[in-house]
Amino acid sequence: MYRYDEHDHALVQDRVAQFRRQVERRMKGEITEDQFRPLRLMNGLYLQLHAYMLRVAIPYGTLDSRQMRKLAHIARRYDKGYGHFTTRQNLQYNWPKLEETPDILAELAEVEMHAIQTSGNCIRNVTSDQYAGAAKGEVEDPRVWCEIARQWSTLHPEFSFLPRKFKIAITGCEDDRAAVKVHDIGMIMKRGRAGEVGFEVIVGGGLGRTPFVGKAIRDFLPKEDFLSYLEAILRVYNQLGRRDNKYKARIKVTLHETGQEEFTRLVEEEWAEIKDSTLKLPKEEVDRIAKHFEPPAFRSLAEASPATDARAAADPAFAAWMRHNVHEHKAAGYAIANISLKPMGEAPGDATAEQMDVMADLADEFSFSELRVTHAQNIVLPHVEQDRLPELFDRLLEAELASANLGLLSDIICCPGLDYCALANARSIPIATQLTERFTPEKQEEVGDLQIKISGCINACGHHHVGHIGILGVDRKGEEHYQVQIGGSASEEAALGKILGRGFSADQVVDVVDKIIETYLELREDGEEFIETYRRVGQDPFKERVYGTA
Amino acid sequence: MAQIVIASDLGSGRVVFLAKGEKADEVAWRGLIENAEVADDEARANELLALAEADANARHEVVDPYLIDVREEGGVLRPTKYREAIRCLGPTIRQDLGKQAEGAEA
Numbered sequence: 001m002y003r004y005d006e007h008d009h010a011l012v013q014d015r016v017a018q019f020r021r022q023v024e025r026r027m028k029g030e031i032t033e034d035q036f037r038p039l040r041l042m043n044g045l046y047l048q049l050h051a052y053m054l055r056v057a058i059p060y061g062t063l064d065s066r067q068m069r070k071l072a073h074i075a076r077r078y079d080k081g082y083g084h085f086t087t088r089q090n091l092q093y094n095w096p097k098l099e100e101t102p103d104i105l106a107e108l109a110e111v112e113m114h115a116i117q118t119s120g121n122c123i124r125n126v127t128s129d130q131y132a133g134a135a136k137g138e139v140e141d142p143r144v145w146c147e148i149a150r151q152w153s154t155l156h157p158e159f160s161f162l163p164r165k166f167k168i169a170i171t172g173c174e175d176d177r178a179a180v181k182v183h184d185i186g187m188i189m190k191r192g193r194a195g196e197v198g199f200e201v202i203v204g205g206g207l208g209r210t211p212f213v214g215k216a217i218r219d220f221l222p223k224e225d226f227l228s229y230l231e232a233i234l235r236v237y238n239q240l241g242r243r244d245n246k247y248k249a250r251i252k253v254t255l256h257e258t259g260q261e262e263f264t265r266l267v268e269e270e271w272a273e274i275k276d277s278t279l280k281l282p283k284e285e286v287d288r289i290a291k292h293f294e295p296p297a298f299r300s301l302a303e304a305s306p307a308t309d310a311r312a313a314a315d316p317a318f319a320a321w322m323r324h325n326v327h328e329h330k331a332a333g334y335a336i337a338n339i340s341l342k343p344m345g346e347a348p349g350d351a352t353a354e355q356m357d358v359m360a361d362l363a364d365e366f367s368f369s370e371l372r373v374t375h376a377q378n379i380v381l382p383h384v385e386q387d388r389l390p391e392l393f394d395r396l397l398e399a400e401l402a403s404a405n406l407g408l409l410s411d412i413i414c415c416p417g418l419d420y421c422a423l424a425n426a427r428s429i430p431i432a433t434q435l436t437e438r439f440t441p442e443k444q445e446e447v448g449d450l451q452i453k454i455s456g457c458i459n460a461c462g463h464h465h466v467g468h469i470g471i472l473g474v475d476r477k478g479e480e481h482y483q484v485q486i487g488g489s490a491s492e493e494a495a496l497g498k499i500l501g502r503g504f505s506a507d508q509v510v511d512v513v514d515k516i517i518e519t520y521l522e523l524r525e526d527g528e529e530f531i532e533t534y535r536r537v538g539q540d541p542f543k544e545r546v547y548g549t550a
Numbered sequence: 551m552a553q554i555v556i557a558s559d560l561g562s563g564r565v566v567f568l569a570k571g572e573k574a575d576e577v578a579w580r581g582l583i584e585n586a587e588v589a590d591d592e593a594r595a596n597e598l599l600a601l602a603e604a605d606a607n608a609r610h611e612v613v614d615p616y617l618i619d620v621r622e623e624g625g626v627l628r629p630t631k632y633r634e635a636i637r638c639l640g641p642t643i644r645q646d647l648g649k650q651a652e653g654a655e656a
Contacts, residue, residue: 026560027560027561027610029610033560033606033614047558047563047613048563049565049633049636049637050564050565050637050640050641050647050648051558051563051564052562097561097562097563098561098563099561418633419636419641419643420641425633427636429641429643430642475633478630478632479632
């Protein structure tokens with residue numbers, strides 16, 4: 001894991017001291033709210049429906065046990081005993097007090113964390129594959145490049161006042177678990193013709209009110225040109241991005257209005273000017289960063305674990321957890337274990353301080369003290385010995401963290417919605433909890449892989465556009481109302497869902513989802529997942545079942 | 551439609567309501583909706599909002615005051631819009647949190 005050097009420490013501590021003084025001045029009335037708002041937002045502090053909300057960055061979703069314990073401590077001491085893991089691999093506290101926020105930031109700085117650039121029109125937390133450094137088939141660990149991007153983008157003077165917020169995701173695998181095609185910039189590590197490693201560069205993806213799947217503007221970018229190419233894209237966006245209309249200010253609209261060919265030409269032209277500048281990454285510097293991400297000292301183990309297999313054969317609950325929550329690891333005898341934060345009837349992504357402490361303890365005992373946060377709002381122990389999976393499962397059961405539902409319909413991505421968010425038009429969490437309560441574990445198992453994603457407004461923090469079933473909350477004449485769409489996907493075959501038809505009231509939504517699922521179960525062919533059936537048969541059969549018309 | 555002024559407390563972020571102050575020309579901010587001063591017509595509502603904004607700028611105790619519609623049901627003031635109703639109570643999925651859990655201390 002990356003450890004701060006003296007520059008990182010100084011930067012974060014300086015920022016805490018600056019913000020402490022800014023808060024003091026605001027509390028004394030020396031600055032107005034209009035003056036203070038941009039300052040607090042630069043430090044991740046929002047004012048929401050019921051209270052302030054502090055968004056803490058978890059760089060590329062990687063944290064260690066001491067950081068997780070600190071998050072638990074903050075939840076307990078300064079908040080209401082819990083936190084919410086978000087779709088950008090961050091953590092949000094829903095109840096911090098303004099005057100205590102500098103103390104929270106100081107506590108975060110102790111464990112090399114902060115809330116800088118978790119808001120505002122700047123480059124946000126760079127996200128990545130939660131299995132980075134552990135996944136079988138990975139080209140290289142993408143977190144090295146996420147960290148380089150983090151260092152380059154933190155307080156970058158040229159990109160601190162972009163037309164709009166800017167989100168970058170990088171993966172090192174063909175299997176896209178980081179939704180890179182719906183980010184402002186998505187990068188996929190790949191091998192070139194001679195076996196050298198570089199990046200495919202995708203630009204202009206995004207959700208919100210104008211969703212787009214990103215376009216590949218460069219098939220292969222050599223590693224040494226990583227920063228200069230990022231800078232070229234950002235420069236073109238900074239010049240062309242619309243500042244007259246915030247709804248048209250994201251790079252996806254810039255690329256769409258400019259045209260892919262012309263946009264690419266402008267980037268390449270800009271890049272030609274700067275590619276041989278100081279932005280060209282020296283190998284020694286890349287190696288220095290890469291050292292932080294060297295694999296832990298894996299033991300030499302057998303490929304399989306007879307003891308774990310025996311437990312799975314004898315214990316259906318353990319077998320289900322193995323089937324859904326455990327993923328293949330690149331090291332023999334190891335596995336990647338997912339901890340679901342989607343128990344039945346609870347808010348997706350929420351974890352109590354006690355659960356955070358348990359997960360930190362489990363990371364220490366089972367996974368070289370490492371944890372990951374997923375964009376699907378779950379937690380990962382990336383390096384667990386297969387022989388110890390039964391013991392880990394038993395410990396998770398004790399802590400009520402053993403929901404065996406990764407990838408199933410109750411593994412719902414869901415924004416906070418109108419229960420917390422000042423921007424939301426409708427509640428999203430109650431829809432999620434009703435869905436998890438409607439479908440039994442047996443039914444979910446029968447349905448198989450199905451991604452439901454729910455947003456409480458058009459800003460799409462719940463990624464509804466790329467849900468196999470997407471649900472969007474809207475305000476219709478003063479009532480909560482929900483549009484349903486199907487056919488979206490955030491995978492390497494990214495696609496935007498299509499709205500099924502007229503919307504539904506809150507008490508109709510779960511029945512509608514039930515009808516969609518029943519239609520799928522009737523139509524699916526052997527081994528077909530929901531999205532495959534949808535792509536084969538199209539929207540009409542689902543529409544007919546839901547509305548009674550074709 | 552009756553209206554009251556709602557805002558966020560600067561220090562805690564908690565929802566507060568514009569109420570009468572101790573003296574005739576003073577305003578105060580209270581945590582319980584039943585203490586809110588109710589405007590029964592548009593002219594009075596605009597007066598209350600102007601007082602709230604002036605107070606927010608002068609004393610810096612609250613942030614973002616604005617008017618919401620309310621009606622009285624069984625002697626209790628209730629916001630007419632669901633967004634404001636949730637704001638005045640707390641998260642519907644966590645009834646142990648927010649104003650609904652604060653009771654008389656609010």
